[in-house]
Amino acid sequence: MKGNETASRFGKEQASMAAQWQEMRFGATTARVRIFDGGARTSTMPVVLYLAGGAFQQAEQRQGDLPVARRLAERGAFVMEADYAGSATNVFPEAMERMFDVLAGLNGCRKKFGGARSPLLIAGEEAGGNIAAGVALKARDQMPGELSGQVLLSPMIDPMMVSGSIRRADEIGMMGRWSDGWSRYLRAACGLFHPYAAPCRCTRLSQVAPALIMTADDDPLRDETLGYADRLLAAGTPVTRHVLPAGSGWAGLYSHDEGPWLDTVADAFSAFVHELKH
Template sequence: MDNRWHEIETSGTTCTPLSVRVYSNEGKVRTPPLVLYLRGGSFLAEGAQCEELPVAKALAESGAVVIEADYSTGSCNEFPAVIDRAFDALDCLSNSRKQYGSAKSLLFVAGEEAGGNVAAGLALKARDRMPGKLAGQILLSPMIDPLMASTSFRDADKIGMRQRWAEGWSRYLAKACGVAHPYAAPCQCTRLDRVAPALIFTAEDDPLRDETVNYAARLRDAGIQVRLHVFPAGSGWTGLYRGEGGKWLSAVCDEFSGFVQDLKN
């Protein structure tokens, strides 16, 4: 699998080149799902990272073409620049489906932790700016609640993430002037109707579990098709925050395959 980054041209307003990395299996299917993937990093990690993402790699090995986009370079990990860069990548991928898959390939956005926040915000923006083009959103422990006050979040110290997440939110919302835009904090969005169907993952021992499960419930209440998978405690899921995979990767791929099949039916 090629882990080299390359720059692409976009028609958006961002002033710096956008770097992407493609994960794909040599045995491509005829119309592979196309997944724009956004890594975690708590809005603190900057620049294109050399380490391959376990989930992105696993999805590619299961038949998808996954395009990881570097949303931090040029955005300083601040809203709204992060969403603008991610939207440029999604728009470019939507208009270049034949280059990576086929004109009939379904388009998805996926993200883990901070990238899950961006993916959820991007799904909302796609609903507003490019309706009908995004087939689904895949959220892996999305970091979507800046209040960090849920019951499960009390366990953040156990995995050494409380301070990091607090610093990340402070950085991401530095220019928000105390008001979190729905694209920046999707859990506070009051209008979730017509957003793309969602495949959502968390775990019983995930500090972000409550905000993730609550967001899934709110999407369902808005009439959105939601597929929620909660891993049991001790599954190693929180290794996701350190860029680690695990036995749960196969379940993620199985759920993704089922999600795609449901959308085709």
């Protein structure tokens, strides 16, 4: 299916906020996606490819809503969640490559979702944040200037798991899950050192899309998240960082539980997009 045909089908789904999974084709790639759209169309509304978390271990599609994706749509974004975690493709490089193809497809028809001035963003949480960061790096290399921004919410980007904050992972029951997830995703040992698989190991971070990066003081992924933000900044990439205080309920990001932290994410996203447009 060509880009304009894909956009036409999506357009029929945009009248409501019902988020139903459907298969769509992007060039040679078929992906399962669902749309979060508030229905208020503007010529500059952001178009967002959103990647959920799950420690690289999802075996089936989630049926429930994704709180962050829904909230961003309520704030005026067109949000497409793509399933990178099919049972046979939730590994590197297949998962990352498929999401790059989806992003490239969105780029080709984003005017159908917003307008000529709509910024294109990729966003991800936890494992999805890893893939989002990897896709942003590949976009810098293969479609320079087309990606407007990246939104990384506690991205799971360090397979070595040696940061100081990661020791808190047992407190929220995630240490074993993250360790197993990394083993699954990095099926081939060479993936451990590939910058698209472990962005924290990338040695060339200049000219990557501006980033909004968020974590919390009691987040086990805090140190690797902030470390990546620091390295992007050092490479000259514009970065907006937000560190929520301990006790803010940030762990709800991993369990898809709603809480006041969602409003903080939405406010930060709105401000970030505003800066991208000006």
